[in-house]
Amino acid sequence: MLYAVTLLLPLSAFVGNAPDAASASRVDQSGIAMSAVARNVNMGKLQAGYLFPEIGRRRTAYIEANPNTRPIISLGIGDTTLPVPEHILNGLKAGAAKLGTKEGYTGYGPEQGIAQLRSKIAKNLYDDKIDPSEVFVSDGSKCDIGRLQMMFGSSTKTAVQDPSYPVYVDTSVIMGQTGLMNQERKQYENIVYMPCNPGNNWFPDLKNTPRADIIYFCSPNNPTGAAASRAQLTELVNWANKMGSIIVFDAAYAPFIRSPDVPKSIFEIPGARTCSIEVNSFSKYAGFTGVRLGWTVVPKELTFADGSPVAADYNRIMCTAFNGASNIVQSGVLAALDPEGLAEIKALAEIKVMIDYYMENARILKETMLDIGMEVHGGDNAPYIFVGLKGQSSWDMFSKILSEAQVVTIPGAGFGPGGEGFLRLSAFAPRDSCIEACKRLRTVMKP
Template sequence: MVRVNSHYQMLRAGYLFPEIQRRIKAFTAKHPEADLIRLGIGDVTEPLPAACRDAMATAVEAMGTRAGFHGYGPEQGYHWLRQAIAQHDYRQRGCDVEADEIFISDGSKCDTSNILDILGDDNRIAVTDPVYPVYVDSNVMAGHTGPADDQGRYGGLQYLPLTADNDFCAPLPATPADLIYLCFPNNPTGTVATRAELQRWVDYARSHEALILFDAAYEAFIRDPELPHSIFEVEGARDCAVEFRSFSKNAGFTGTRCAFTVVPKALTGRTSNGDAVSLWQLWSRRQSTRFNGVGYVVQRGAEAVYSSAGQAQVTRLVTFYMENAAIIRQQLRSLGLAVYGGQHAPYVWVRTPESRSSWQFFDQLLQEAHVVGTPGAGFGAAGEGYLRLSAFNGRAQVEAAMARIARCNLR
């Protein structure tokens, strides 16, 4: 009989978000009248910017003519989009990133997982704890780990705590790591890394010949002009880092699907023979063979993010969500809760009251306030005792959620 990938059997329970959906479904089956407010999954709620819609509508119309029809595009994305990204997201910030180092894709979740396809099975891997679950689960699926312990930590992975105790600056790996996942502004804690902090990681990676997988999906939410948006703003990063970015959160593309990955041309890894090979070439080959590019209409929509109208609209969207984050921070603080993040990221990371577990607090908010958060423990053992609230919702919903939480018994 055909054999399956047995490593999947090591995955714990459901992937976090489906498990949350399951609990919501069970709750609403019992309470169909409940008007849930979802501050759980980090999904945007506000309309797609007009500039993007206009560009998409124009592209849809063009697809109706033989001259304007677009079939297969380059698997790596259209040059005009790669060029716009290189110019606006990188060169304008002083980063030396070329258009052909940018690979357009349908999502950062896909990319952060797919990047493992071009890497070896014998890398020593470090992740922060808490961590975006896809980094871990995709390594479990690829057979890079041992089984999970009682707290959900998989054997073979090095977990670097990212908690209030260390001011959300994870320690460098105690034993050498070859592959390091970093996400700043951080999901789930909503905290951010300074330039000095990123420099510390780049210096580590260069001295250990390690590769940093840098997830910058939330860079647009950074408010302080001194903070870096890209790891490539840091000296030496081109020698040791790949960066993932997305249009999901800044331009509301979660249901439209466009993202990109930056792979510097000079970046190398070693084969089992010890030969250095270009990661850019491996990723190009991977994408050519296993991916077909992003649809033309969607890429035109993404390009419009960089028009002046698009930039103004994205700024308004981001500002709106960050006002929500400020409301959440302030209201929860006024209830006596300890809150972190939410200043340069759309997530607020809340300490659960009275030593409740993450899932207990999740269930309490679901049942008493009809508010959906995300249990911190779902992001890793060090996330236990926290809950993540997302700023992605309408103003009225955020205010109502805060009012309802204020009426909960938090003692």
Template sequence: MAHCNENYLNLQGAYLFAEVRKKQEAYKAAHPDANIISLGIGDVTQPLAPVVIEAMKKAVEEMGHVETFRGYGPEQGYLFLREAIAKHDFQDRGCDISPDEIFVSDGAKCDVGNMQEIFAESDIVAITDPVYPVYVDSNVMAGRSGKYVRGAYERFEYLPCYEECGFKANLPSHDPMIIYLCSPNNPTGSALTKKDLTVWVRYAQQTGSVIFFDAAYEAFITEDDVPHSIYEIEGAKEVAIEFRSYSKTAGFTGVRCGYCVVPKELMLETKKGEKISANQLWDRRQCTKFNGCSYIVQRGAEAIYTEEGQKQIQETLDIYRKNAAVILAGAKEAGLPACGGVNSPYVWLTVPEGMTSWDFFDFLLNEAEIICTPGSGFGPCGEGYVRLTSFNTPELTKEAVERMKKALAAR
């Protein structure tokens, strides 16, 4: 009989968002007439921008003719998209990123989960707490975690993010080789300033660690001192890999497209002390395990970089930004401390005294028919909080906030 990968046995419970969905479906089954409003899973509601639709239609038409049909594309992504990314997302911001450092994929979640494969199993991982669960679970599956003991994995270095510090982590104390940072942060909504990020880059340069910088929500940044890319910091190309997504930027959650940047300056070390390019390793991994993102989808992504495309996606992003402001204001009116919602589509809400995160989840579901995401699912430091998202429609977002305020007032 074949043997299982026992690293999977170290995973704790169900994947957070699957558990939320399971509870929602159970409530709906017991209350068929329920009018549930979801501010939980971060899925978008607004349609794709017209320029994206037109570009994808044109690409579909091309696929119907021998002369313009496309088969397998480059595993790294089509050059037309990588050139647009390099120019608009990086070079226009003063970041020296070239197309051959960009790898287009079917979403940032896959890249964030898979990037650890090119690193040694022995490398210690530092993870902020609370944290996006994929960072944790992918390294558990890879065998880096050790056993789960008293609410934590033995071999991870946890970086607590407390309210008193603006939900920002202090530097690690044990010099891990892989450090996960997310800014604007999922789930807390906090954002790292240029000064904050400079400290992390300098630390990585001194210790030889590599920063996995998740910038999936950079499109929501509104404050001038919050970098959109870690490569805005001098020296970051030597120590950082960046992950981006079109899911929230352009509503591609169901279309699937994102990319990562693996700079050519970033070198990893073999057991013999030899230096090897992380860019080359990732390229080899992608060519082996990935056949590339759809041509049709990549044409859609390219369209958002046009002048009209930028205008259209900003109109949609403004809807979500206003929703976030409504949620943040409503939470404070209800007497619950909250943060985020400024550079982020997420609002991180302190639950009422005497409740756990899942208690408040159940309260909102049963008393207001609202779905949130329990903070404890993001790590031990997430207990006592819930995450609310701004990705619903303006009408339903306002209704959800009124329901929440009413339920809390009647409690």
């Protein structure tokens, strides 16, 4: 136990949990000391918990109340389920193995990512039309959105598609950019909600949208599955340039795009470099949801109103509140993006098989919903099916499906008031689960 003594805390080192009440400044009713530090008022503005853990809690509560239930199938959180393809897996294994050697060991890496990886992303995913220095490698898009918000600060005004991925709104609230939630409209004050629905072909009516500083735009969209066309994104970019806004373009679902008319990157659109940041992720490319790797592109031309480059401030944030993505993970992606020889073709072939697998799930879900007679959106260029409920409440439908079919879905209202009346089905389940879920849904869903 010599080592335990040296490295770990001694058994006798700890004291009990009783607070030192004599010296505490204040105590609550039960005698527990309270700090005098004011809670961040912005944290208090947030409504309920973050959406996806909330879904998990309801699922767990159902199981606890119904211990003998048949196995629950999840069409909920957009989580991948297929194993990591072989070539990329070998890259990850090699990335770990080399840390055991004197020559291969690396410590703190560049906070912006390994230079070779930044180059490969620029070359192989953007055809060298962006510069490697514009790529900031990270542990994921969600984390990058948090860091972008930290950079933007508390005085910017946010616009979001409604419905949208909840992180855009929640981080805006946390940073103090918003007022309280208006309980009637179910919208936070000082956020521009841009309705996207079947009536406008899932694209906002920009002519009647007030100016915002930062426009969060996700295409293919989570949760609606709508993929913006080249003409639509051109309209968006022109509008942002005209208004002097910055688009944060979330391209995490780009690998699912099948239509030739749908851009995979905002930087395919003329003028985007003066008004756009792109966040992206390897999560869906290669089953990296748990492995964690994303990147953000900040073009050199993009400036704030004072002419200072946005990239300089983002670099400062990445250096100050981040320390680089795991070197093991970066090694794995380096292998996946290896442009030379057979290895490359193999990795891409494996990724294609993986993406096609999920898209076949999407097709099965979509056909089932159409067959039942539901109103169906998405699923063509995205792994999400957005089902219209014709006036029924989305949380009610979520609960009904969980208790009667033992299938987890996501209520559209969780993505903003514009999502009410819709249900999101994810195409990431294993095939047999997907087919079984469809069988069960047929018994409980009615148009």
